[in-house]
Amino acid sequence: xxxxxxxxxxxxxxxxxxxxxxxxxxxxxxxxxxxxxxxxxxxxxxxxxxxxxxxxxxxxxxxxxxxxxxxxxxxxxxxxxxxxxxxxxxxxxxxxxxxxxxxxxxxxxxxxxxxxxxxxxxxxxxxxxxxxxxxxxxxxxxxxxxxxxxxxxxxxxxxxxxxxxxxxxxxxxxxxxxxxxxxxxxxxxxxxxxxxxxxxxxxxxxxxxxxxxxxxxxxxxxxxxxxxxxxxxxxxxxxxxxxxxxxxxxxxxxxxxxxxxxxxxxxxxxxxxxxxxxxxxxxxxxxxxxxxxxxxxxxxxxxxxxxxxxxxxxxxxxxxxxxxxxxxxxxxxxxxxxxxxxxxxxxxxxxxxxxxxxxxxxxxxxxxxxxxxxxxxxxxxxxxxxxxxxxxxxxxxxxxxxxxxxxxxxxxxxxxxxxxxxxx
Numbered sequence: 001x002x003x004x005x006x007x008x009x010x011x012x013x014x015x016x017x018x019x020x021x022x023x024x025x026x027x028x029x030x031x032x033x034x035x036x037x038x039x040x041x042x043x044x045x046x047x048x049x050x051x052x053x054x055x056x057x058x059x060x061x062x063x064x065x066x067x068x069x070x071x072x073x074x075x076x077x078x079x080x081x082x083x084x085x086x087x088x089x090x091x092x093x094x095x096x097x098x099x100x101x102x103x104x105x106x107x108x109x110x111x112x113x114x115x116x117x118x119x120x121x122x123x124x125x126x127x128x129x130x131x132x133x134x135x136x137x138x139x140x141x142x143x144x145x146x147x148x149x150x151x152x153x154x155x156x157x158x159x160x161x162x163x164x165x166x167x168x169x170x171x172x173x174x175x176x177x178x179x180x181x182x183x184x185x186x187x188x189x190x191x192x193x194x195x196x197x198x199x200x201x202x203x204x205x206x207x208x209x210x211x212x213x214x215x216x217x218x219x220x221x222x223x224x225x226x227x228x229x230x231x232x233x234x235x236x237x238x239x240x241x242x243x244x245x246x247x248x249x250x251x252x253x254x255x256x257x258x259x260x261x262x263x264x265x266x267x268x269x270x271x272x273x274x275x276x277x278x279x280x281x282x283x284x285x286x287x288x289x290x291x292x293x294x295x296x297x298x299x300x301x302x303x304x305x306x307x308x309x310x311x312x313x314x315x316x317x318x319x320x321x322x323x324x325x326x327x328x329x330x331x332x333x334x335x336x337x338x339x340x341x342x343x344x345x346x347x348x349x350x351x352x353x354x355x356x357x358x359x360x361x362x363x364x365x366x367x368x369x370x371x372x373x374x375x376x377x378x379x380x381x382x383x384x385x386x387x388x389x390x391x392x393x394x395x396x397x398x399x400x401x402x403x404x405x406x407x408x409x410x411x412x413x414x415x416x417x418x419x420x421x422x423x424x
């Protein structure tokens with residue numbers, strides 16, 4: 001479902017909007033809006049002189065990975081999650097920029113505000129994409145779904161200087177598929193009466209849940225297109241690939257997807273991790289990095305009004321062996337020092353010695369901070385939570401580096417680039 005931009009465009013090009021004209025959008029209440037090369041586009045907006053050159057955003061050191069690349073860079077094979085070193089070999093003359101997550105969050109908030117100004121039924125999937133159900137807003141706006149999509153595209157560009165692509169369809173699956181197939185800066189409408197005409201010529205990899213291995217397996221069974229899957233009797237499909245996968249793919253191949261837009265989704269976890277430029281065995285240095293990550297994660301918790309019960313750490317060694325260790329607290333917390341103390345104890349007691357390549361902290365079991373909290377006997381009236389709140393206020397006024405733990409003022413290890421706290 002996330003690979004639709006790589007599908008053959010000519011098969012469904014007739015559904016693309018052109019010059020303000022698009023196919024019949026009656027009953028197409030689902031929109032999927034996807035920003036185009038979001039991080040790279042924001043950077044180019046800040047530096048217009050980069051518009052005509054390949055731009056890659058990501059960790060700029062040897063172990064960094066690509067977060068985003070503009071379409072000029074993609075023409076050379078650069079893709080998200082690719083090691084930056086590989087990208088440099090593909091296109092050494094590109095402009096390589098470290099990510100600025102605070103800036104991307106700011107633009108994302110503005111874009112999401114545009115969506116919510118149109119309909120309350122907005123389901124963000126990440127910073128740069130969301131589903132919208134616009135069925136209840138059409139009469140108020142005096143527009144068809146395609147008209148709403150065009151208005152969104154115009155407002156996003158006018159207000160934030162970046163482009164987006166929009167899929168318009170009767171279902172979420174089709175809307176997301178369409179948005180990817182009209183990139184960049186496009187719009188595609190899948191009419192309710194033409195769902196199978198749109199779907200069936202596509203390869204099986206277009207179906208949500210079909211990765212490379214599953215596509216190969218289906219190909220070995222003679223199922224190469226979505227039409228092949230839809231034409232296979234369901235009992236036979238169950239025998240070939242298993243009940244759950246068969247029923248899922250058969251429904252999608254038949255154009256069936258009854259999922260509604262969920263306007264509020266509860267985050268399951270919040271965390272942050274770092275990859276070092278050089279492997280480290282110094283436990284004191286690793287504990288300092290845990291403090292840095294604990295502070296970043298707990299600050300994100302407090303900003304979202306959340307607390308967490310379980311603290312876990314992730315450690316990747318030089319040979320790429322990766323382990324996670326966790327501990328559940330008696331009371332949910334959003335306090336930096338409590339998160340750090342637990343993470344440090346996990347490092348000291350449950351992680352074997354060895355050269356560490358990556359380390360991370362994650363807080364799970366989240367709940368609203370204003371929910372009832374169990375009282376702890378002899379807990380002080382004031383303490384670390386007050387200090388955290390004061391620090392948050394100072395940082396909101398004077399920047400993220402205004403207040404920091406003293407131990408973080410010393411030289412820090414070289415890292416491949418900041419990784420913003422984000423939901424799992």
